[in-house]
Amino acid sequence: MILPIRALGDPILRTKAKEITDADKDMLPELIENMRETMKKANGIGLAAPQVGYSLRIFVADLRVLAQDEDYEDIADVLASFNKVFINPIMIEETGTEWKFNEGCLSIPDVREDVARKENILLLYQDENFVEHEERFSGIFARVIQHEYDHLEGILFIDHLSSFKKKILKGKLSKINTGNIQVSYSMRFPK
Numbered sequence: 001m002i003l004p005i006r007a008l009g010d011p012i013l014r015t016k017a018k019e020i021t022d023a024d025k026d027m028l029p030e031l032i033e034n035m036r037e038t039m040k041k042a043n044g045i046g047l048a049a050p051q052v053g054y055s056l057r058i059f060v061a062d063l064r065v066l067a068q069d070e071d072y073e074d075i076a077d078v079l080a081s082f083n084k085v086f087i088n089p090i091m092i093e094e095t096g097t098e099w100k101f102n103e104g105c106l107s108i109p110d111v112r113e114d115v116a117r118k119e120n121i122l123l124l125y126q127d128e129n130f131v132e133h134e135e136r137f138s139g140i141f142a143r144v145i146q147h148e149y150d151h152l153e154g155i156l157f158i159d160h161l162s163s164f165k166k167k168i169l170k171g172k173l174s175k176i177n178t179g180n181i182q183v184s185y186s187m188r189f190p191k
């Protein structure tokens with residue numbers, strides 16, 4: 001089932017999401033399936049539960065489409081099978097030099113900006129079978145995880161921009177807030 005994606009201005013996007021417990025486990029397979037379907041329909045490569053109205057610590061990332069991109073030729077093999085679920089992730093460390101990448105967000109349509117983040121991460125998480133992993137990611141893999149992890153903390157990529165950039169974007173962002181925008185996928189705007 002495709003779920004409407006919450007737009008910028010929805011309080012759930014600013015709420016720290018709750019840890020997933022045994023009590024949530026029965027509903028998770030369906031939520032994961034719905035999140036994957038919703039992300040795919042919107043041509044996204046990552047989606048966090050708060051974006052579809054669930055304040056829970058889970059996100060999905062599907063980078064398989066990037067395997068066709070010639071910019072990522074040397075990591076095409078890894079990209080081609082990267083379709084993961086991250087449950088109760090804990091960012092253990094972020095290391096390396098900051099690098100800029102042009103980010104977007106399904107909750108903030110039509111806005112793309114360069115965001116600086118560290119290159120490498122060490123992440124503790126559970127997969128969809130609740131198997132625990134402690135895994136290092138770097139480059140584009142780290143980037144998508146950092147963006148989605150932020151969602152669980154109530155942080156959006158625009159928060160990382162300079163106050164000057166934010167000022168320039170103000171008009172565009174308020175249009176998203178009020179739903180005064182055309183989007184090709186199902187969205188729910190704050191009233």
Ligand code: NI
Nearest residue numbers: 104105106107
């Ligand atoms: Ni996002």
